[in-house]
Amino acid sequence: MINLYIYFISYFIIFFIALFVSKKLDLTDVPNKRKIHKTKVVNTGGIIIFIFYLFIVKNFEFNKELENFVIIGFFIVLIGFIDDRKNLNPAKKLALISIPSAYLIISEELIIPSLGNYYFLGSLSLGKTSIIFTFLSVILLINSINYLDGIDGLLLSFVATIFGYFIILTNDKNIHLLIYYLLIPIFVNLIFNILSFGKNLKIFNGDAGSLFFGFLISFFLIYLHLTYNIHPIVLAWGIWLPVYDFLFVTCYRVIKKKNIYDPDNNHLHHVILKKLNYNHLNSVIIITFINVSIIFIGFTSSQINKDFSFFLFILLFIIYVMIRFKKSLKS
Numbered sequence: 001m002i003n004l005y006i007y008f009i010s011y012f013i014i015f016f017i018a019l020f021v022s023k024k025l026d027l028t029d030v031p032n033k034r035k036i037h038k039t040k041v042v043n044t045g046g047i048i049i050f051i052f053y054l055f056i057v058k059n060f061e062f063n064k065e066l067e068n069f070v071i072i073g074f075f076i077v078l079i080g081f082i083d084d085r086k087n088l089n090p091a092k093k094l095a096l097i098s099i100p101s102a103y104l105i106i107s108e109e110l111i112i113p114s115l116g117n118y119y120f121l122g123s124l125s126l127g128k129t130s131i132i133f134t135f136l137s138v139i140l141l142i143n144s145i146n147y148l149d150g151i152d153g154l155l156l157s158f159v160a161t162i163f164g165y166f167i168i169l170t171n172d173k174n175i176h177l178l179i180y181y182l183l184i185p186i187f188v189n190l191i192f193n194i195l196s197f198g199k200n201l202k203i204f205n206g207d208a209g210s211l212f213f214g215f216l217i218s219f220f221l222i223y224l225h226l227t228y229n230i231h232p233i234v235l236a237w238g239i240w241l242p243v244y245d246f247l248f249v250t251c252y253r254v255i256k257k258k259n260i261y262d263p264d265n266n267h268l269h270h271v272i273l274k275k276l277n278y279n280h281l282n283s284v285i286i287i288t289f290i291n292v293s294i295i296f297i298g299f300t301s302s303q304i305n306k307d308f309s310f311f312l313f314i315l316l317f318i319i320y321v322m323i324r325f326k327k328s329l330k331s
Contacts, residue, residue, distance in 0.1 A: 011052050011185050015192075018048040019203060027084075041202050043084055045193065046209015049185040050077045056181045065108055065227075066178065069219045075100040076142075076215045080208030090261035094139065097211065101138050101218075105131065110222045112137065116232040118307045134222065141221075142214035144242035147249070149210040151269045152280040153194030156205070157288045158241065159213050160186050165238045165295060166220065169230055194281055233309050237298030240313070241268075241291045244320045251321070252328060266328060 019042060022028070028040040050073065057067045079096045082088060088096075104110060112134045115124035126133050149155040163179050163186070170176070192203050205213075221239070224230050236243075245268050253260045265274075273283045294316070302309035 007056070007181060008184050008188075010055075011188055014052055014055075015048055015185075015188060018044060018051070019201070022203075041204050043204040043206035044208070045189045045203040046205040046207075046212055047077060047081060048203075049189060049205075049209060050074070050212055052185045053182065056178075060178075060181070063174070063223075065110070065223055066220070068104065068108060069216055069223075072100050072104050073212050073215050077208045077212045080206060080211040083207040083211075094143070097142060097215075098135075098139060101142070101215065102135060104219060105134055105138065110134070110219060110226065112222060112225065112232070114232070116306065116310075118310060119305070120307050121310070138215075138218040138222075140246065141218045141239060141242065142211060144239070144246035145214035145217060146207065146210040147246055147267060148242055148269070149205055149207075150267055151273050151283055153190055153284040154269050154287060155210055155213065156186050156190040156193055157284050158291065159217070160190070161288065161291055161295070162217060162238045165299075166224065168299075169224065169234065170228055172228070194284060231302065231306060233306055233313060234299065234302045236313055237295050237302065237309075240294055240298065240316070241287075244317055247317070248321050248324050252325070266324075268324070271324075271327065 022042040022044040026040075027044050028042050050070075053070045053073075057070050076097060079088075079093060083093055111130050112126065113130050114126055117123045145155070145158070148158055160183060163183055167176055167179055189203065189205070192201055193205070217239070221235050225232060225235055249264075249266050250260050252266055253262065253264070258264070269283060269287060272286055273280070276282045276286070298309060298313065301312050
């Protein structure tokens with residue numbers, strides 16, 4: 001526990017030094033007509049967290065695969081950093097993200113072999129399509145989680161929630177300790193992201209942060225499945241929020257004959273934010289409560305019956321899409 005306190009203080013020191021340097025180098029997010037903030041805000045929060053994670057990997061002996069997720073994640077952070085500065089073409093960014101993702105899948109053999117075994121459905125083996133399915137799933141989830149970074153605090157709240165879910169799913173004390181270290185910067189940045197004490201201390205994650213978290217969580221999920229034999233449907237409930245929202249928004253844009261890469265305000269967090277008069281804190285609290293509640297319901301259902309849980313996941317998605325389409329057509 002002493003180490004946790006020491007590293008908590010260490011991260012605060014890294015945070016304030018990096019914040020000062022970021023301001024000096026003008027590494028900021030500039031407001032425009034789509035953005036809510038009216039002044040420049042430092043957007044290197046994700047990079048600061050990544051630096052701390054590298055520090056943790058260097059000083060502790062954890063699992064080799066988990067360490068590689070962070071090390072290879074450097075390239076994702078770099079892509080995000082360039083995107084924050086140059087605003088990369090979405091297709092080009094997608095292609096760049098695919099390279100380190102494909103490398104990690106192939107080099108570490110992090111491949112999803114099936115969607116799990118079920119009583120009535122049997123084994124949903126992916127066979128020869130497993131590598132393609134794994135790759136597409138990783139890319140989809142990275143982009144889905146990137147979409148969550150639309151209002152202050154939501155991304156970090158989601159990351160903290162899913163890391164907490166990982167602790168519940170495993171009995172490995174070594175993994176628990178790693179997650180505790182990973183959570184330190186999440187909570188620190190969350191404070192300055194959503195409860196900034198003045199404009200000078202506010203900090204955004206940037207695409208470097210949102211893309212890295214998507215990358216890390218994607219491979220952490222695969223690792224948990226392969227190492228601890230955690231059923232896919234149990235893991236799927238932890239990411240229902242970004243997946244449901246991403247699929248709905250993409251389908252909506254296709255139906256409306258819009259470019260799927262064009263940004264809009266049809267995400268769930270935009271809808272709730274508008275309903276709550278653009279109060280970010282209340283919006284994050286509401287969405288986090290919904291997220292935790294659905295995860296709890298899903299996890300409970302998976303412990304009762306995997307078949308029921310699988311169909312419930314699909315049913316809730318259909319209900320989610322129907323409600324969202326109905327609300328979108330009215331607005």
